[in-house]
Structure formats: C-alpha cells, structure tokens
Amino acid sequence: MTVTSEPRASRRLLEGSEAIAEAMIAAGCRFFAGYPMTPFTEVLEHMAAKLPAVGGVCMNAESELEAVGMAWGAAATGTYAATGSTGQGLSLMQESLAEISFARVPLVVLNMARAQGDYYQATRGGGHGDYRHLVFAPMDVAEAVELSQLAFHLTARWRNPVLLFGDYYLAHTTQSVAVDPIDFGPVPAPEWALDGSTGGTGRARLVSPLGGGKRRDDVGYDLSEHYRDCAAATEEMLDTVEPLVDTGFVDDAEVVVVAFGTPGRYIRAAVRSLRDDGAKVGWVRPISLVPFPSEAVAGAARGARAVAVYENNQGQMIDDVRLAVLGACPVRFIGGLSLDHSGFGIAPDLDVAVLRERIAAVLRDAKER
Amino acid sequence: MTAEVLTRGTVVIDVEACKGCDLCIDACPPRVLVMTEHLVNTRGYRYPLLLAGCTGCRACAQICPDFVFQVYKYETPLSLALPEPAETGQPTA
C-alpha cells in the first residue's frame, strides 16, 4: 500500500484524529461511543462534531465499559459502529471485546496507543477465550484514512471485530490527505441483525455470545457447538484475509529491519539513509499485525545475515518475527522503551541518526560473524 | 341428594410439566385446586387436581412458573353434580 502523490483538489491539511473520524464516516460509520483519554480524546471530539450532521449518533459514554457496550448494541442492529480508547481503556473493554467476537458482531475498535506496549493486547487479545481480531497499524495519516475504511469492510465481511492500532503521533500529526470513500467491494447484507421486525413471526432473531440456536426442545444453548463454529469462522478469516505489508530493499539486504506504526516511518528513513551510504539494509513493515505478514518476513530473512526488530516496548512483535524467521538467521532487538516523562511515547529514539546507528551496529556485528 | 356446584370454567392440566410448587393452590380464589398427596408424575412431583366450582379466572395460569394450565370459560355455566362416594367408602371432598 503506498501513499498516493498526485495532487488532488480534495486534499486538506488534517490532524490524524480528524482524518480518522472523517474516514470512518466515509466508510459508513453511523454510531460511535467513547470516553475521553489521551491520546484518543480528539477522535471522540471529532465524531461528536461530525456524526450528527450525517444522521449518526455519537455517545459520550460514562465509562469505557459502557462505550463498548453501546457500540455492541448499535452494531447488533446492523449499524456500522465503532469505539476506541488508549491501551488502558481497552484493558477495561476486554471482556466485552472477547464476547462480541463470540456473538459475531462487527465492530471497529481504535487503540490510539501510548507507545507500542499494547502489541500483545492487540494481537493476542487481552480478553478470555479463543478469539482473534484483525489488527492494522498505519504508519501515517494517509494510511490511517485507508485502513480505517478497510476495517469497516472487513468487520462487516467477517462479523469479527477489527482493531486499528494507532498512537499519539498519528492522532496529533497533521498531514495533507484526501478522505475519499474507498470501495472495497460488496459485503453480505446483515440478515442476522436486529430491528424488531422478526418478532412474533416464529423466527425471531437472536444475537448472542452463547450461540444462535433457539430452544426447540430440552436443549438450550450448546456452547460446545457454538465455540467450535466460532473457531472455524476465525480460521477461515485468518486463512483468507491477505496480510498487508510494506517492504523496501529486501532483495539484497544483509540486515532487514522490522518495525510497525509510526516508528516504521523512521525506520524507512533510516534504512534509506544507510542505503545512500551503500549499506545493504532493507525493511519489512507489517501493516496488518493480524494476520502477521510472516511470509514477507521469512522471505526477507532468507538471504539476510540478521533481522533487526525495532519497537517502542520491551520486545513483543519480536516474538512473531522470530516465529517467521524460524532460525534462518539471528533476530536482534534494537528497540526498547523510549518515552518522555508523560509516558505517551514522545520517543527520543525516533530520530533517524539514532536508528541509523543501531541498524549499523547490527550490520557490523553480522559481518564480523 | 347430590350436591350441585355452579362451575363457570375449567382447566387442562399438563401433569408432566408440573414441578409440585403449590403456588396455584393458594392463588385460586374459589380454592378449587388441591395437590395430590401420593400420586406423582413421572418426574416425581405431586400435581394439582381440579374440584368443581372453577370460575375460569386464570389466576392459576398467571401464577404458575411452569405453564401447566390451559384455562377455558364455558359459554353457559354448568351445574356439576358431585358424585356419590365410591364403594370403598371414600368421603366426598
């Protein structure tokens, strides 16, 4: 996925939060519920300002738990709905996010994260039970505009929550973008959704994390059957959805750097800078974290001397990288916690010079071995 | 001389659905429901019997947690003649 560079009349200077809000609305989102928390707050502000104008509803929920509940209720009526927060708020929502997955209700969830320590929460799911969410991590506002819309398409197609992994930079960086609606193709009509109309017909619909089967005799819900059905649907989703990835200079790279989100932009710049000096380095930037682009990582690692992983945490995505590389070459961690006193991820590391040096060190070390 | 009881309604009792909770007994305004003492359904619960004098008021159906009752109201109230006691000498209710 590349950022288009042709000048267009529809381009405007938009802060990430506002661009994401407009993109969600362009995708058909008509219900949003949220609770203020930095750096997610502005998304809520923009949705509160913009949704009523298109006949949508934005609820200022009294807590994150109620926000995800309201979004669940709206989504169960077939309305395109979303909610979000930052990592801590998403922690509060985890029970509901798991059960929404078992209820097969579509929902887009934003994590405007503080740094990148929420990778495990996002990709492993911080809730209980066997469920998976599709997860996308934009590196800039333009990508966020496209991925926000893709999220609504995929959640409606698969009836499974989709998470957009953003961060403080994304929320507050202003970029020139065009928020044009993207047509990702048709999705099945929500025949399962509730609006009251099947009441009294003998076939009243049910949306339940315990299953869709109505009682007809001595048997109530059959959770064993239901969880197996959910597992099968999850498997089909993960097998079918194409991983999204951005790679650069991997064909002859001796060191491949893996990074996602905002740091991915800086890594690209650092790699380009090293290439200008003749160093054979490249990058693999996962855009979808679930499904993880394992093949791209494995392919890039095959010819390399080492894989370096940069992430603004103590090492989480590196697990997925190691699994993909599967011992083909050493995997080195060049990331770490890089914050200012606010803890919001104002990262001293995000400096091309700093990152260049870390990558160069891996390259030097790899050549010596 | 046999007694006659004016009876405006009647019920169908789904004996197998009953869980023997007794709520219907007190709920019945003319007190024409009595629980069996020894007879039980296949799940082992005692169940209600209907005496003459039902008014078809539906209180039993409204109070029953297990949907045991179907209630009818006669187009014309009946005068039910209570039978003589059986030869075994059982007294009438």
Next chain:
Amino acid sequence: MEHIEGHAVVDTSAPPVEPARLVEDFTPALIDVGEHGLCPGCGEPIAMRSAVEAIAELEVIQRTIAVFGIGCYTAFSNNLDVEVMQALHGRAPSLATGAKRAKPDTVVFTVQGDGDMVNEGLQEVLHAAARGERITCIMLNNGVFGETGGHMTSTTVLGQRTKNTLDGRDAEAHGFPILLSNLVAQLEGAAYVARGAVNNAGNVARTKKMLLRAFESQVAGEGFSFVEILTMCPTGWFVDTQEAPGYLSEHLGSVHGVGVLKDRAAERVAS
C-alpha cells in the same frame, strides 16, 4: 367427575366437551417452549410471562428488542419469539442504549436480575436512567445470585440467610441493601419507576399493569422507565415453595416496598 385421593375431581386431561372458549393457553404466544430448568416455585418465569404478555397487548412485537443479562432468567433469552440481544452480566443497559439510539423506533427493554443490575451493573442502569434513555429496564429481584447457587447481592436484606451469609446478612460485616427503584426514581431522566411482585395472583396482575405502563412510557418518549419485580427464590432462601410467597412479603417486600414510585405522566395530569 370421579374420585381421586378422596376428592371429587373434574377431568383435566383434555379440553372440555361442553361449549367453552379458551381464555389462557399454556404458554403465551411469545414464549417458544414452556419447559425450563428453573427451580420449582421460581418467580422468574411468572415475571417473564407478564412481560411478554404486556408486549403482545401493546402490539409492538414487530419492533421490540429485548436485551438479556446473565442469571437464571437467561434461559429465556433463546426461548422467546422476540428479537433478543444477549449481553454480559451487568451490561444490558449499555447495549440497550446503543440499540435504541441506533434504531429509535424500536421498543427496547432489558431483563436483568438483582445481582446483574445492582452489583455488576449499577453504574450502567443509573447512567441510563440519568440520561433519560428511552428504554425500559426490568429487574427481577430475588435478593440472591440465583444461578451461582444463592449468594448475597446488593439487594439482599439484613438478616437474610444466603450461601455466603449463612448467619444472615449483618450490617457491620456486609453493609446495607440498596433499594434500587428508590435510587432510580430520584434521577431526573427517570419517567416511570415501579416495584411489583409475583408472589400472589393480585400482585401478578398489578405488576402486569406496571409493565404496560412502563412500555407505554417508553413509546410516548417520556424518558427512562423501570420496573423492579420481586420474585420468589425458594432455593436461594432455603424455604419450601409454599412458604416462598410469604417469605417474599415478610422479608423482601418489607424493605423493597411494592408500589409505583414515580409516574411523570400521572404527575402532569394531577398538576
């Protein structure tokens, strides 16, 4: 007629042969299957019957969505000819809010127990009431967490014996019960608040009227409507089924008083 166990009984095995009309069927039309695994003498099916009869009487079934909490009554969530959204413990009011805001022409109501609504979900119901959310919340209050085996909830009354207060609820150790209807009635957004009971036929009839009035209040857009229904739980109360209606009046009803606590429409008419 014949004699059974000393009683002169009417044959109740089949409909009458004399001309008669059916005035009450086994199950109301909106309940699919009458059989359930709830305890003998449980008040919850009685309350469920009243609720669906009210929906049928108001002729709103084709635009009604029910949101169920988690408790013994969850057995009805997949057993109604009503569209149902199953929520998590305590969370029905937020789901109901989302559904109603997304589809304002629907009639949305919740069915929750006291443990669900007053323990886990207290903030949800209070916030929905404060917002004047046009939904109807129904609380089935038996003073215990029935489904897990009969444990103390926030509505358990002082002295009430439960599985984890075997010596009776003690104010010093366990604090005092929350009278939720009374709390809700104080909120500006609440338009109709009533507390009923299903321990005798008279109360069942009065409770049904409360439910009708609550749904009407929602349809008229008056605000948040709330009906608390005291239900019997002989198992949770360690009493025989015949004693449960009396236990309800004496112990629960004396604290959680039955009656209409707030009716904005009636206040308007009176003033």
